[in-house]
Amino acid sequence: MKKPDNHILVIFGASGDLTHRKLVPALADLHKQDLLPEKFAVLGLGRTPLTNEQFREKMSTGIQEFSSKKGDVPNGFLKRLYYYSFNTKEGAEYKGFKDYLLALDKEIGSGGNFIFYLATPPSMYPLIPRFLSEQGLSRDDKGFRRLIVEKPFGHDLASARQLNRELLNYFKEEQIYRIDHYLGKETVQNLLVTRFSNGIYEPLWNRNYIHHVEVTSTEDIGVGNRGGYYEESGALRDMVQNHLLLLTSLVAMEPPALINAESIRNEIVKVLQSLRPIPKEEVPRYVIRGQYIESEVKGQHVKGYRQEKGVDPKSRVETFVAMKFYIDNWRWAGVPFYIRTGKMLPTRVTEIVIHFQPTPHHLFADDPAIIRQQNQLVIRIQPDEGLLLKFGMKVPGAGFRVQDVNMDFHYSDLSDTYLPSAYERLLLDCMLGDPTLYSRGDAVEAAWNFIDPILQAWKEEPCIKVHGYPAGTWGPEEADELIEGDMTWRYPCKNLSDGNYCEL
Structure with a gap:
């Protein structure tokens, strides 16, 4: 190198x-x-x-x-x-x-x-x-x-614009490297390779074959000693505006003309600028916020957010956000995207789930559950980094009973392979003058432009609920109502290939 x-x-x-x-x-x-x-x-x-x-x-x-x-x-x-x-x-x-x-x-x-x-x-x-x-x-x-x-690059759209203006007074844009450590993770970068180097995925990567996309990033710990910081931030600012919208952009972006910083960052900005705005009056319908409350987890008492050090006893700051939104462009028109993040959930995990459309004709639908069956591609960012493809196979024996099976790849299976830390990769990239995995100023502002109406609605409409959820659970039940029909979120485990709810 x-x-x-x-x-x-x-x-x-x-x-x-x-x-x-x-x-x-x-x-x-x-x-x-x-x-x-x-x-x-x-x-x-x-x-x-x-x-x-x-x-x-x-x-x-x-x-x-x-x-x-x-x-x-x-x-x-x-x-x-x-x-x-x-x-x-x-x-x-x-x-x-x-x-x-x-x-x-x-x-x-x-x-x-x-x-x-x-x-x-x-x-x-x-x-x-x-x-x-x-x-x-x-x-x-x-x-x-x-x-x-x-990060944080501003507190809202106005402060982000002001910060960009001030930085550009003293440094040129090509000299400024806005770091987001999520983009330094090997599995995040592998998103580009998975999509653009495999003929079996890219032809399907559009509204005709993908039913919906799910992005989850959760933690199994509370705010700890960061209560004072979190009171000023909350989950929407801390995780969604930067990390999760960037992950979404990598999933949804068009193929870049070249694998270089300018081409890739141009495509990321196009996605962020195509996010359908959520009007303030529609925020309760598309965005669910929650706050963890005291509970017992594995026999131990866990404090609620309002009991944490540095937190207002009447705080309405969210520790959980679930959101539904759309990307208004040719590739993704009508495909819902779902984002979920929170603290004090059952496990620490970050992953992207591509839910493919079901088959148009259910030949093997003896079991009503098969009608709802969909292929899934799970891209695990952390931990147990890897890829998981879920598809239907016949159960041995008479008849045509179908069950989901897994085909998985784990980075840990690569012998003698070293996964560099995010900061290791990003520091080296900056030393080499490669800003590909750093955020550009217009991308930061486009993300804030999408998030700002949600923050304003929460500030101006105190009647919008903050749903309590017991620590150690998957957040408010209302988050399940965001996803249409009988479908629900994938509830991941620490290990990529394990079934749902294994931590509970």
Whole structure:
């Protein structure tokens, strides 16, 4: 694999949890695979006063605990870590930071190439790029300069547009990498290969052969110590606006002209711009929100959301969202898409389910259940990553009784295959200058444009219900009513091939 050009990765907020748990362990894994450039350094920034040695020691514990490639912490990698302490909120202090950065660049010979990673609270997103620009550190005429921005990209449509405008005042769009770690997962990227390299799928991937599409991402834990953050976010902002709409876009996009960043991202934007708006008065019909309440799970008492630390005892913030919507274009006209996400559900799982149309003539419908039988393609993102195809087979014996059987593939079946972590893949892509798996500004705004009326309806219409659901269940019963007829959601298990409800 091609190695990136020499550069320095500058991490703002380097004393925080993201750097310790995700970023530096991912970089250490890249080092172990010899994928980092020869002349490379990580410069951590923060207000916490640390020496280089103290920073290296702290990051060493993170590598030992969270690195995907287990083993000794490579001393050669730790020597590439540096730390500089200053107040990142004060523009006047950036001159000292610039002098330190340029001196480090000269010392290691990184050629004036810098990546700036904002592992900071969102309130810093407009400030840091401005201060970098004031010091001339956004100019890419003497080396590349790139800016990685973590989600959330705004709080609503207006704030997302404002953030994009502010970022573009100081960096060009091609310099900005808006990171969504879901797109770094191997199985998400495999969506493109599954669709566009297999002649058995792509001809069927349209309204003529697909009945509906289901996207599920659930967790079996509550908000924990993030109650304060979740009160400002909720499941719709935290999961649907970014992760799940992006997964939907990869399912629904047209074949790109080329496998390159611009072509793929153009097709993603087209899908997001084709989402049929849900009018505010129609929100209760198409969107169900819920909040977990106290319950007993496997013999243990579990707190409800309103009992969690930092949560308003009268909170109406949703911890569960189920949604039905349509994509108004030639390929998907009339095909319903269903999204579901929530906390304190039976298992942690993310998957996409393609429900194919039933056969037009039911030859073997001795059992009324066969009439409802449909082929399914399950694309499992996590855990037990893989693909599952469900189809009908004859039960041995007299007659023509039919039952569902599975044909499955698991990534774990590939011997000696290493699945890189999402941050590992995305960091390397940014180093190589490949923004394919990063969100573009117009895609972010298109997603918010779809979500905004729902948020406004919830804010302006207090009569719209927040349904309680016992912790450890699959959410409010009302979510089942979104899907027409006798069909229901697929209730996945931890293991891809297991039957429904195995966790309950």
